[in-house]
Amino acid sequence: MINTAAEKIKVDPRDAKLSMAHFFVAFAALAIGGLMGLLQTLVRSGKFELPLGIGYYQLLTVHGIMMGLILTTFFIMGFQYAAVSRTAGTHSNAARRTGWIGFWLMTIGTAMAATMVLLNEASVLYTFYAPLKAHWIFYLGLTFVVVGSWVDGAAQIMTYAKWRKNNPGKPSPLLSFMAVINTVLWIVATLGVASTVLFQLLPWSLGWVDTVDVLVSRTLFWYFGHPLVYFWLLPAYMCWYAIIPKIIGGKIFSDSLARMSFIMFLLFSIPVGFHHQLTEPGIDPAWKFIQVILTFMVVIPSLMTAFSLFATFERYGRSKGAKGLFGWFKVLPWNDARFTVPFIGMASFIPAGAGGIVNASNQMDQVVHNTIWVTGHFHLTAATSVVLTFFGISYWLVPHLTGRKLTKSMNKLAIIQGWVWFIGMVFMSGAMHIEGLLGGPRRSAFSTYGGSSQAAEWIPYQIAQAVGGSILFLGIILVLIIFINLAFFAPKGEEEFPVGEAEQSEAAAPMVFENWKLWLGITAVLILFAYTIPFIDIIQNAPPGSKGFKTW
């Protein structure tokens, strides 16, 4: 089925330019953040000390902010902007201008925050937990990043709204729908972090108030911090659901199922932040329990996704004549980096998701809380499933936007990159998981803890992490070589922007999925239900505020 007349096979060059601007910042962040990650694993091996008095926690802050906030947000906004342009039609001049304003706000904010971290005025890690106190310019810079991302996201919403207006009664193109869901999720989620920064951290760091309510600040952070991970994940799901089927030559298993699962992520990824605060003493356990239950609701769309992807692969394999229970697995296009690199990401999500269910379970959180198991966990989710999919996307999207071709040799290098990443991560994340179960802490530089025998058990795993980290850094160098090649040097040509079609294309998705009043209403009700009473309790029974600390 031809989707609509508005759909263009090629992203308009003016839209392509803005997407590429996002990618340049994203990949620069990858280079800087990646180097910091390598140095961290070397420091923790105990065999290497940082020169020039550079602090471990400064590196950790740069790594977390560059990888967790800048690489992800810029890549996602650039990708979604292109995906909306491709499927809902070229952005209007007004939408494009809005996108550029958002991009520059985010970039200026990034420069402000990065400057303060590099000047050693803001080594507060990417979670910037109070009472650690950074320079006010750091908080203001992050405010610019968040506000910029709202403006940037508004461009996608404008083009989506224009499509809906021009096509009354029709379900919007799947990729545009998904991009808008993720943008809305992001806007609702960032209200929390924006509140703590604007109303607590900025006035406090400017010296207008002396103390900060730590529990309120952390609660607002985690109101944002959990949907943040779904903001990273949903663009990867966009690729898995709607792009990979086209790349392998198959069909989307079900358009409606994909939309339904995205809506469930919008509903259930926000009212769940307490599962990051299970060891927090100031929150009523009953409300922690309720939010844990809501957290487990996200298992449903996750398993729907797993089912749908397996079904796409099996249907495709059987159409190629594959027999037996798993014959379809062999006929998948393993020589195509556009498939293989994201596939490694998908497969990694199986242990990543299982680990997440452990983290969110109240009792088991006592085993893993604040251990490096958690770091191992999000290096499987964000740093493997998500970023390998992002790399896989960029291997066709960058040449598509720059009018070049992914050559055979670059395709080969990209596949090598995917496997190098996988091997590095098996070492690094695997060792982090085991060390965490043995009690090894996260967010800490090398220490023998006064010659403790328990701490001595951790050191072999820290050496394994340094080995893994070095292999991963090699993977980052490969990504950067491929990115620069595709952006500047690859031969001119046409690279496809693959957009999958549903198996039953005549069955249009129910219009109820586009009923934003309904879904935003339920989102608001769930958030108010999960947060209102505990939040009143947190404020009414607040301990005395804390003055700021600078521990570095």
Place this chain on the structure above:
Amino acid sequence: MAKAELKANQKTEVEDSSSLKGTLASVFFVGLFIVVTWVSVYYLFVDRF
């Protein structure tokens, strides 16, 4: 003629190309993996606390 064709086809086994047996097995594997991980860490918890 049409009847003869029908009869001739009767014994042919048709491979069901829409089968999702592999998908079912795969999601069961994912479910099992989750349960095993969860139970393992649960026993660590029971053992330690």
